[in-house]
Amino acid sequence: MPINFLLFLGVILFCCGLYIVVARKNVIMVLIGIELMLNAANLNLITFSAFDSGELQGQVFTLFIITVAAAEAAVGLALVVKVYQYFKSSDLSDISDLKG
Amino acid sequence: MDISLIMFYVLGGLTALSALFVAFTKNIIYAAFALIMCLFFLAGVYIFLGADFIAIVQILVYVGGILVLLLFGVMLTNRLKGEKLVSATRSRFFGILLIAAVFLVLIKGVISANFVESEWMQQEMTAKAGLKGFGLNLMTEYVLAFELIGLLLLIALIGSVYIAGNRKEGLDAH
Numbered sequence: 001m002p003i004n005f006l007l008f009l010g011v012i013l014f015c016c017g018l019y020i021v022v023a024r025k026n027v028i029m030v031l032i033g034i035e036l037m038l039n040a041a042n043l044n045l046i047t048f049s050a051f052d053s054g055e056l057q058g059q060v061f062t063l064f065i066i067t068v069a070a071a072e073a074a075v076g077l078a079l080v081v082k083v084y085q086y087f088k089s090s091d092l093s094d095i096s097d098l099k100g
Numbered sequence: 101m102d103i104s105l106i107m108f109y110v111l112g113g114l115t116a117l118s119a120l121f122v123a124f125t126k127n128i129i130y131a132a133f134a135l136i137m138c139l140f141f142l143a144g145v146y147i148f149l150g151a152d153f154i155a156i157v158q159i160l161v162y163v164g165g166i167l168v169l170l171l172f173g174v175m176l177t178n179r180l181k182g183e184k185l186v187s188a189t190r191s192r193f194f195g196i197l198l199i200a201a202v203f204l205v206l207i208k209g210v211i212s213a214n215f216v217e218s219e220w221m222q223q224e225m226t227a228k229a230g231l232k233g234f235g236l237n238l239m240t241e242y243v244l245a246f247e248l249i250g251l252l253l254l255i256a257l258i259g260s261v262y263i264a265g266n267r268k269e270g271l272d273a274h
Contacts, residue, residue, distance in 0.1 A: 002216075003215050003216060004210065004211075004215070004216060005109070005112060006112070006145070006149075007210045007215070008207065008210065009112050009115060009116055009145070011203060011206040011207060011210065012116045012119060012120070013115070013116075013119050013138075013142075014202075014206070015199045015202055015203045015206075016119040016120060016122060016123040016199075017119075017123075018198070018199050018202060019123050019195050019196070019198075019199045020122065020123055022191070022194070022195040022198055022199070023189050023190065023191055023192050023194075023195030023196075024187050024188075024189060024190075025187055025188045025189065025190050026128055026187035026188075027177065028128055028132075028170060028173050028174055028177065028187075029128060029131060029187045031170070031173070032122060032131055032132065032135050032170065035135065035139075035162075035166065036119060036122065036135065036138070039138075039139060039142060042142075042154075042158075043142065043145070046146055046149050046151045046154060047149060049149075049151065050149045050150050050151070056230070056233060056234050056237055059151050059153070059154050059234060060234070060237060060238060060242050062151070062154050063153075063154065063157060063238070064245060064249050066154075066157055066158065066161050066162075067161075067249045067250075067252070067253055068249070068252070069161075069166075070161050070165055070166060070253065071252060071253050071256030071257070072256075073165075073166050073169050073170070074169060074256055074257055074260040075256050075259060075260045075263070077169050077170070077172070077173040077260070077264075078259075078260035078261070078263040078264035079263060080173055080177055081173065081176050081177060081264045082263055082264060084176065084177040090177040090178060091188070093190065
């Protein structure tokens with residue numbers, strides 16, 4: 001499989017995730033962007049792991065990243081729900097108080 | 101050009117298209133479902149790279165778990181009154197400027213690294229769909245990290261339930 005295509009695909013995924021995190025106002029969208037960036041990293045690891053004959057280190061590492069991403073999504077969404085109950089908004093520009 | 105290479109390119113292109121759709125759609129629900137499509141096609145790409153187990157895990161965890169979490173998050177954090185769930189955009193100009201810069205830097209890096217010419221790339225793609233090797237590797241060399249990641253997941257899930265759960269005021273005192 002052509003490696004440059006896979007690396008470009010990773011770049012596209014990462015840039016989409018970064019754009020969402022920077023330019024979106026909704027908290028859920030920011031979490032979606034973080035997931036996209038994590039998957040760009042996973043794609044690169046698996047791409048290079050395909051040329052690693054015995055060890056499959058990239059695949060092992062990808063498994064750990066997926067687990068941490070699931071934990072991060074769970075904790076992040078729990079925090080988002082609590083923040084929404086407090087501020088009555090899931091818009092990032094409304095959530096600007098440090099101590100209310 | 102054989103059929104598997106064509107399928108590989110099609111899956112990769114669909115992944116990129118759905119990622120772009122996630123980035124530029126306004127509707128949050130559409131974005132969540134397009135994210136799932138993107139991760140699903142990415143799992144297909146993983147299969148072509150000899151990572152069958154990771155592809156299955158990707159589908160199980162993301163399509164089964166994170167989509168449900170995201171949709172619950174959308175439902176719990178928006179007043180649903182029948183109108184579309186639209187996420188506003190702020191600083192679109194600087195966002196596009198930033199990602200254009202990052203995109204150019206990364207593409208330039210990939211091209212100048214020139215992996216195609218490098219020596220270890222000349223050999224065959226040797227990663228077979230070795231579930232046995234993967235499992236042995238996981239349970240011998242990486243067993244400490246494996247157990248720790250299980251512990252981390254347990255702690256994170258209990259913690260998130262504790263954070264998000266409704267607590268009675270009287271019970272909250274101690």
